[in-house]
Amino acid sequence: MATIEDLKKLFQLQNETLATEFKSWLDLNIPAGRAPLAKAAIALANHGGGTIVIGMREANNAPIGSYPRPDQIGRYTADAVNAAINKYADPNIHCDLVHLTHPTSGNEHAIVVVPGGQIVPIMAAKGTDGEILAQKVYIRKPGPKSEEPFTAEEWRTLLDRCVRANRDSLLEAIRGIVQGRSLDSLAQAQIDELLKFTDASRDSWNTRLEPLPKDDPARFPFGHYEQSFQILGVRPASDLRSLLGNLRKAAEIRLTGWGPFVLLERKPIGPVPVGDVIEAWVGDPRERGRDGRHCDYWRARPDGLLYEIRSYDEDFTEKAEPGSSIDLTIPIWRIGETLLYVARLARLFGEDPEIAVRIQYDGLKGRRMAALFDWRYLSYDRECFVDTVKMQGQARASTIEDNLAEVLLPLLKPLYDAFDFAPLSESMVSEEIAKFRNNRY
Structure with a gap:
């Protein structure tokens, strides 16, 4: 009015x-x-x-x-x-x-x-x-x-x-549906469970890093992002072997060369049982020829809890100095591909489960959002003045599969807003989704 x-x-x-x-x-x-x-x-x-x-x-x-x-x-x-x-x-x-x-x-x-x-x-x-x-x-x-x-x-x-x-x-x-059913709308017990699993997973990753030199690339010295998910209201996988089978099946579709929750079936970087979870650390120092771009760490629990921490692709390109940039479209690709993976996995737990999503970007302060890898144009680079951005939401597996742009747009908005209100439109998100969905490996 x-x-x-x-x-x-x-x-x-x-x-x-x-x-x-x-x-x-x-x-x-x-x-x-x-x-x-x-x-x-x-x-x-x-x-x-x-x-x-x-x-x-x-x-x-x-x-x-x-x-x-x-x-x-x-x-x-x-x-x-x-x-x-x-x-x-x-x-x-x-x-x-x-x-x-x-x-x-x-x-x-x-x-x-x-x-x-x-x-x-x-x-x-x-x-x-x-x-x-x-x-x-x-x-x-x-x-x-x-x-x-x-x-x-x-x-x-x-x-x-x-x-x-x-x-x-x-x-x-x-x-x-996506925004209104935010993480805050979940039952407090569910919120606590997801945050507890996220904290425990981060602690486990830090424990693995302790013996490494301070400049080791697996520490992601320039920054990283972590993704946590909870598949809600489903019966847990019967055991870790069954969970691993579901993870493998969800990974059969690859949309980029290095997707989420990467499964490399060899020591020392393959998935292993650790207590009540499956863990994988591609950054294991025993792995020959490793580099900071491919040092992912992830965990999965039979009751549908998932965690992953990754480096920024932008820190490993000749187009920008490490720690200086975030690409305009890479977040759409990385988070979009991960959401589709988790939706496929969720379908193996139940017919159409709800999925709670929590994403955190760290090491952003002083970075600039720029068009590094894409034909898109930015009239000027957008600087970020905060170090951490958190995003959260909730959506059904079917909504992610059928309306990914409508899920990603509000989910990623806090990140793009932090970069001086960098452009993020429905058409841009839809076009980028179409690109990586048609680029199967």
Whole structure:
């Protein structure tokens, strides 16, 4: 809804606009008063929303000016306004009503705020004395005036607006599921379990690092990111061998050369049982020829808890100094691929489980987001002024598989915001997903 200050500015207009219509005072107790109000509201709703200022004309449509409300017309209420409009509008629309005093005349006026975002054209369900005709659609046209659409272009514009609104409504519903069902909405016991597993996994990784030299690449000296997941409401794998079988099956689809939860079936970097979990550390110092880019560490537990910590690809390229950059599109690829992997794994635990997601990026302060590996263009590099960014959310396996862009967009938003509000759009995310999904190894 427009602000009060925005509505006050309407008094300054000398003429109507496509989004603003001025009406004389209307008696909403009779059809002759209700019909013109409904016609204007229908046209504005189909236009994408607007306002009707009542009392700014005389009954004979004299020039725009402020006129007092006649004594025989009572002060409007929101219920009366909506009842008048919805005697005609199909489907019904809900309008807001605001009473404001004209700054010069001192007359109080009623301002009807008509919403846009309709997913189908609004039509008149009935007619009255030629003022409004049954089964007719009205739109705003230059003049301005409220009339039926007659040309193909007028119909195309109206239908395109409805299609966009319907699509936006659907995407917003999906985002609402993803964002509204955030990690914070889980039962406290589930939150505690995921955080406890994350902390224990990080501690286990640090224990493995203790004997290594301070400059060892497996320590990820420039920074790293960690990902934790909990597959919710499923029966645990029967044992570690069964869990390993599920991990192998989920890894059969490879979308990049070095995917998440990498399974290398050889010592000393292959998966091993450690207590009640499976662990793998590609950074094991006994591995010959290892490098900091490929020193991943991960853990998995039979009840659907997963953890992984990885270095940044950007620290191992000639295109940037180590520790200086984050690529514009790499987070979409890495987190997107991992989410798809976990969704496949979750399907092996249950039909369509919910998955809680927690991601943490560390070592960001002073880095700049830049287009290092992609054709995309940034007008300037975006610097990050915080060292750590945490992201969290929750989604079903099917939502991740079918609507990955809608899951990734809100999940990654805190990271891109931290880099001086770097661009992150639905189209960009969708295009990058399409690239790595079509690039199977």
